[in-house]
Amino acid sequence: MILSERISSISPSATLAITAKAKQMKAEGINVIGFGAGEPDFDTPEHIKDAAKKALDEGFTKYTPASGTKELKETVCRKFKADNNLDYKSEEILISCGAKHSLYNTIVAICSEGDEVIIPSPYWVSYPEMVKASGATPVILKTTRKSNFKVLPIQLIEAITSKTKLFILNSPSNPTGMLYSKDELQGIGQTLEKKGIYCISDEIYEKIIYDGQEHKSIAALSDRIKELTIVINGVSKAYAMTGWRIGYAAGPKEIIKAMSNLQSHSTSNPTSIAQKAALAALEGTQEPIGAMVAEFKRRRDYIVERLNSIEGICCLKTQGAFYVFPDVSELFGKSFNGNEIKDSMSLTSLLLNEAKVAVVPGAAFGSDNNLRLSYASSMDNIKEGLDRIEEFIKIISDK
Numbered sequence: 558m559i560l561s562e563r564i565s566s567i568s569p570s571a572t573l574a575i576t577a578k579a580k581q582m583k584a585e586g587i588n589v590i591g592f593g594a595g596e597p598d599f600d601t602p603e604h605i606k607d608a609a610k611k612a613l614d615e616g617f618t619k620y621t622p623a624s625g626t627k628e629l630k631e632t633v634c635r636k637f638k639a640d641n642n643l644d645y646k647s648e649e650i651l652i653s654c655g656a657k658h659s660l661y662n663t664i665v666a667i668c669s670e671g672d673e674v675i676i677p678s679p680y681w682v683s684y685p686e687m688v689k690a691s692g693a694t695p696v697i698l699k700t701t702r703k704s705n706f707k708v709l710p711i712q713l714i715e716a717i718t719s720k721t722k723l724f725i726l727n728s729p730s731n732p733t734g735m736l737y738s739k740d741e742l743q744g745i746g747q748t749l750e751k752k753g754i755y756c757i758s759d760e761i762y763e764k765i766i767y768d769g770q771e772h773k774s775i776a777a778l779s780d781r782i783k784e785l786t787i788v789i790n791g792v793s794k795a796y797a798m799t800g801w802r803i804g805y806a807a808g809p810k811e812i813i814k815a816m817s818n819l820q821s822h823s824t825s826n827p828t829s830i831a832q833k834a835a836l837a838a839l840e841g842t843q844e845p846i847g848a849m850v851a852e853f854k855r856r857r858d859y860i861v862e863r864l865n866s867i868e869g870i871c872c873l874k875t876q877g878a879f880y881v882f883p884d885v886s887e888l889f890g891k892s893f894n895g896n897e898i899k900d901s902m903s904l905t906s907l908l909l910n911e912a913k914v915a916v917v918p919g920a921a922f923g924s925d926n927n928l929r930l931s932y933a934s935s936m937d938n939i940k941e942g943l944d945r946i947e948e949f950i951k952i953i954s955d956k
């Protein structure tokens with residue numbers, strides 16, 4: 558069997574692999590505590606489910622326009638105005654089967670072979686693979702703990718070449734949990750403007766932020782940067798609707814048109830009743846978000862403090878999303894039963910097999926000194942999981 562060159566270069570999602578292994582252990586009756594989840598552990602709010610039931614009962618079960626219903630696009634436009642002070646028209650909006658689908662359509666619509674796409678690391682696992690699928694080349698721009706894992710304009714300037722077509726920004730970030738301030742975005746935005754480079758701004762965690770911080774969209778900084786930016790968002794994370802598969806993109810008309818064409822020949826419209834549910838999510842009460850964020854904050858405070866109390870682990874206080882990304886490199890070189898902790902992957906394996914705790918190795922996000930722990934899990938689980946990690950770290954030894 559000969560696969561296409563482009564598709565053979567794509568790696569499977571490492572986060573899914575570890576979740577699968579943990580699931581298998583659970584199925585075998587092993588009590589595993591999972592920190593791998595990439596989705597809220599809350600149920601979709603009732604009024605959103607009701608809207609889907611109503612859509613079903615009313616027979617809203619046929620094809621919709623391939624790029625999404627007019628009413629949902631109009632609702633998304635109102636959302637952008639109210640939340641981000643961004644003016645978009647319906648023809649500048651695409652509704653897709655999840656934000657991931659919007660991201661894929663954007664990358665494929667913009668990038669061709671020979672183009673370079675700058676992706677800051679630590680990055681969300683799918684960005685480099687999507688870029689490879691488009692035929693373009695991912696250029697990884699490394700950020701560190703010193704800058705809170707954020708790109709500095711000077712770094713961006715150095716990474717730009719004559720081939721650079723696109724820059725991918727994700728704030729708040731999965732996996733780092735960091736949020737760019739308005740000033741930081743300004744520095745990035747001005748650099749992109751000067752060089753005429755497109756920007757994808759993945760704002761899927763916009764609503765999940767803490768400590769009175771404010772989320773700002775880079776597209777709202779100037780008219781010029783808005784023309785270069787495709788904003789990606791969706792209902793998965795804010796409304797606990799990961800399974801419904803509704804995301805959306807906003808950007809220049811010509812790009813959205815190209816993405817719509819692609820979507821019309823690949824998936825067609827996102828599920829009709831899920832579009833009705835997404836409409837209810839965006840238009841209805843926003844109260845469930847507040848409750849969810851309050852609970853996430855309580856867990857964030859706890860997990861950051863606990864991790865920092867463990868010798869050899871250093872965890873930044875995150876500002877958004879539901880992940881922490883502790884540095885565990887001080888543990889490298891130690892060992893357990895003759896198994897040396899060499900990197901994030903070997904530590905992850907030991908934690909799973911010996912401590913029965915599932916985390917995701919930082920290597921999957923381009924940062925081998927770290928682990929990613931999701932706290933989209935009950936407080937009891939989090940406590941138990943941290944107890945296990947703490948116990949395990951105590952018994953590993955210097956070589």
Ligand SMILES: *Cc1c(COP(=O)(O)O)cnc(C)c1O
Nearest residue numbers: 655656657681731761791793804
């Ligand atoms: C979850 C996630 C997405 C995808 O969300 P869907 O709408 O469920 O496809 C996109 N970007 C990041 C950074 C995510 O964590």
